[in-house]
Amino acid sequence: MPLKARFGAALVAAALSALPAAAQDAEKTLFFYNWTDYYPVELLTKFEKETGIKVILDGFDSNDTLLAKLQSGGASYDVIVPSDYVIPGLIKDGLLMKIDTHQMSNYAHMKDAFKNPDFDPKHEYSAPYLWGVTGLAYDSAQVEGGTLEASWKEYFEPRPGLEGKIAALDTASDEILAASLYLGIPQCTESNEDAARILELLQAQKAKLKLYSSDSTVDRMASGEVAMHHVWNGATARATAQRDTIRFLYPKEGTPMFRDNFAVPANAPHPENAKIFINWMMAPENAAAVSNAIAYANAIKSDEFLNEQWKKMEAINMPEEYTPRLVPTQDCGPKARELRDRIWTRLKG
Missing domain, CATH: 3.40.190.10 (Periplasmic binding protein-like II)
Structure with a gap:
């Protein structure tokens, strides 16, 4: 962050301590809107422990529900999970923030087959989740x-x-x-x-x-x-x-x-936290943790961390x-x- 670069970590800590408690909590918050039963809660605990960012998870049951929520402007989320075919329309309507996934450090772990997708060719607005x-x-x-x-x-x-x-x-x-x-x-x-x-x-x-x-x-x-x-x-x-x-x-x-993806709404209240979360999810061990719990394949080079039972099951393999x-x-x-x-x-x- 610019403030941290200029004044150093000590001054940042002092500045944050001077903020009201509510403001500090908001700074360390992530509103996550995902499909119901589509993310292992225990992995959020790991993320919170490693980053200090508190995640508030809410669920939806269809892309139609997600679209209606975004189009109404009635709720502000930091990370959402739209399916592939939904993303072009969201980009066209100005409902997504450009996050330049290809510049994130863990982008290097993405499997080549999932790079340059037709719905977001440069991965400017999305990152792969599960398929x-x-x-x-x-x-x-x-x-x-x-x-x-x-x-x-x-x-x-x-x-x-x-x-x-x-x-x-x-x-x-x-x-x-x-x-x-x-x-x-x-x-x-x-x-x-x-x-x-x-x-x-x-x-x-x-x-x-x-x-x-x-x-x-x-x-x-x-x-x-x-x-x-x-x-x-x-x-x-x-x-x-x-x-x-x-x-x-x-x-x-x-x-x-289907190919489901992480994306950040244009009105996200904590966009930097969203980017931290998305990059964290592209780490192989974290991507594999979701696949092991939810039983869907991911787009990251994480096979070494996958459970054997899913490799043997026809519904997955x-x-x-x-x-x-x-x-x-x-x-x-x-x-x-x-x-x-x-x-x-x-x-x-």
């Missing part, structure tokens, strides 16, 4: 024969024995994208005819579902409350660690891939032959997003 896929998890003990076809058909047109035992994610983007893949419709369609087909499929499926929920997915699967869940691979892996009859499907019609099934999530235009919102409102209304 994974959204597919289908099922309890083989509750399925006749013990196996299901790797197809969205098992989800949208379930076998009679699974009806009423299926959980859907409570997010428009995830459900509508899955339906689009199954029907062979472009994920950013602007066609009213396409929208009608998607809505018809979702409405027919609705009566066969147990619930829509994006929370407590791990507990729901691990307890056997549902026989099938539209869910993320990392949540599936954590549930499988508790209930070994759970299996994960990479649907052959297309399996959505995807078979190479499934690579062609991966479908990156696209940043849809206003008309496509409006169509998606209309479909969801009709479905949930």
